[in-house]
Amino acid sequence: MQTIFGPINSRRFGSSLGIDLSPALKQCNFDCLYCELAPTATVDAQSHTVLVSQIINDLKQHLDAKIDVITLTANGEPTLYPNLDELIDAIDAIKNKTQTLILTNSATLVDDKIFTTLLKLDQVKLSLDAISDDVFKKIDRPHANIDIKNVITNVQEFSKMFKGKLFIEILFVHGLNDTKEEILKLNDALLSIDACRVDLGTIDRPPAYPVMGISYKELHEASLLFDSSIPIHIASRVHAEPNNSEYSDEEILNTLDKRPLTMDDINLLFDDKSKQRLNILIKNSKIVKKVVGNLDFFIPDANLKRKLKK
Structure with a gap:
């Protein structure tokens, strides 16, 4: 079962070699409307796992000096991988100057063990699509008992403690989180988050559900609603090498x-x-x-x- 994919020239992170921590099937605590993977019932733990030794053996075959980042991702949420702490230590032992990055939906930061594990990484990208509970549940369709207020509190705390590069991603869905009211709530939350960049994006890949993105013009207009102190970036495909x-x-x-x-x-x-x-x-x-x-x-x-x- 193949755990490595790419390398891919990421629009935002350079040459990225991906590690899929759930190659057999989608395992996620969200079922986001915009996900490029097929709709699946949410879970709070992985039922199918890959050995750390297999991942490291696969990584050794593909890793070279041209790779900018080793990206931990998954068919779902990578922080549900039960051996994440051990895996990061094993990657650190062989990565040399290559950076480690994880793409996570932020929800598991409420778990102290995962919170501490993610502090080991060089780069972390956290998703934060909504602040209002009703909007959050409509867009991200989270597993039971995930409280967005607790998630935001832990994102804010993590940003103060993390020594690496922290990125926040907001993905706008037409008619849901693109209202002025929700954007201003996102703004207020971001003022208490120390991020080196906040990426504003929208749907640009085939989504799991029949939802639409917003235009570049609308993204630009949304960006103007955020405080000038927040490092907003409109994600785009231009200037890739x-x-x-x-x-x-x-x-x-x-x-x-x-x-x-x-x-x-x-x-x-x-x-x-x-x-x-x-x-x-x-x-x-x-x-x-x-x-x-x-x-x-x-x-x-x-x-x-x-x-x-x-």
């Missing part, structure tokens, strides 16, 4: 399963041989196009069918 690596058929399918790509992304990531393999996979209907707004994403046919079943 080409990687042009070779991918096998399996690596192409695995990468697109984890992160649907546009042709612009593919031109940045794949070398000519990999593009030829991609075209054959498309011709054989193993990879299909999915339109989101005015962008065409390439996605494995099996992934699309999983979403349609839901």
Whole structure:
């Protein structure tokens, strides 16, 4: 079972080598409307886990000096991985100058053990989509007993203690958290969070549910509602540097399963041989196009069918 995917030229974090801490299935304490994975019932613990030794062996085969960040992510929420503390220590022992990064929805920061474990990382990206309880539940569809007020309190505390780079991501969904009222509540919360960057984004990949993003103009207008002291950044695809690596058929399918790509992304990531393999996979209907707004994403046919079943 493959735990490593990429490297991917991340719009915000450089050359990123991903570690999927739940490669077998989606395991998450949220079922976000905008998630690019298929809808799934929420959980508060992983039932299927991968050994730390397997992850480290896989990582050693792919890690090189060109990688900027080793990104801990998952088909779901990576902090549900029960051996996270041990894994981070093992990665630290072999990473050299490469940074460690986790992409988390913030909810498990209420757990003291996870809070302490995340302090070991070089970079942490926390999601914070809403402050109001009703908006939070509509967008993020959290597991039972997750209290957004407790989450925010722990995010604020974590930001004071964390010595690495802390990023906050807010993803706007049309008609839900894009109101002036909710944005001002987010602003008030962010004034008590020490983050080096707050990324404002919207839906730009095929979502699990029939929801829409907002326009760049609307993102810009939202950014103006935040206090000037908050390091707001509007996430975009521009100015990415080409990687042009070779991918096998399996690596192409695995990468697109984890992160649907546009042709612009593919031109940045794949070398000519990999593009030829991609075209054959498309011709054989193993990879299909999915339109989101005015962008065409390439996605494995099996992934699309999983979403349609839901």
